[in-house]
Amino acid sequence: MSMAVIDSGKGLINAAGTLVYVLRFESDNEIDPMEFVEEMQAVLYDEIGSTGHFRLAPRHKEDLNENFVLMGRIEDNHKEFMESNSNEVHVAFCIYQDLSETPLSLELSIIPKEVDEFCEGQGLRYEQVDVRTLYH
Numbered sequence: 001m002s003m004a005v006i007d008s009g010k011g012l013i014n015a016a017g018t019l020v021y022v023l024r025f026e027s028d029n030e031i032d033p034m035e036f037v038e039e040m041q042a043v044l045y046d047e048i049g050s051t052g053h054f055r056l057a058p059r060h061k062e063d064l065n066e067n068f069v070l071m072g073r074i075e076d077n078h079k080e081f082m083e084s085n086s087n088e089v090h091v092a093f094c095i096y097q098d099l100s101e102t103p104l105s106l107e108l109s110i111i112p113k114e115v116d117e118f119c120e121g122q123g124l125r126y127e128q129v130d131v132r133t134l135y136h
Contacts, residue, residue, distance in 0.1 A: 057090035061135035069094035
């Protein structure tokens with residue numbers, strides 16, 4: 001499920017221009033959420049050079065913000081993260097517009113290409129989730 005651009009309207013933007021959005025990843029195989037984000041870190045940021053930060057999506061919408069994505073809670077445990085099926089995981093991404101030399105509109109078109117590269121050959125599919133409807 002490749003996408004052309006991240007839709008900022010499906011995410012949350014704060015007054016400083018920081019965008020937080022969620023992607024849902026699905027695999028034909030079981031996904032270990034913690035291993036998944038560690039692998040994403042290694043591939044997306046260390047190898048591909050993506051910008052922004054990410055973490056497993058929080059369980060509660062009020063936690064979906066840049067501080068959560070950067071640091072999580074002090075007592076890091078699985079209970080704070082959104083529960084998913086064994087073959088899917090929700091990942092929250094954060095882009096700081098004020099720290100990037102790349103315009104947000106360009107960044108939002110680059111990120112799907114980098115995520116495509118991460119998913120390539122791993123049997124992974126992904127889609128952007130509208131945070132307004134993700135949390136009930």
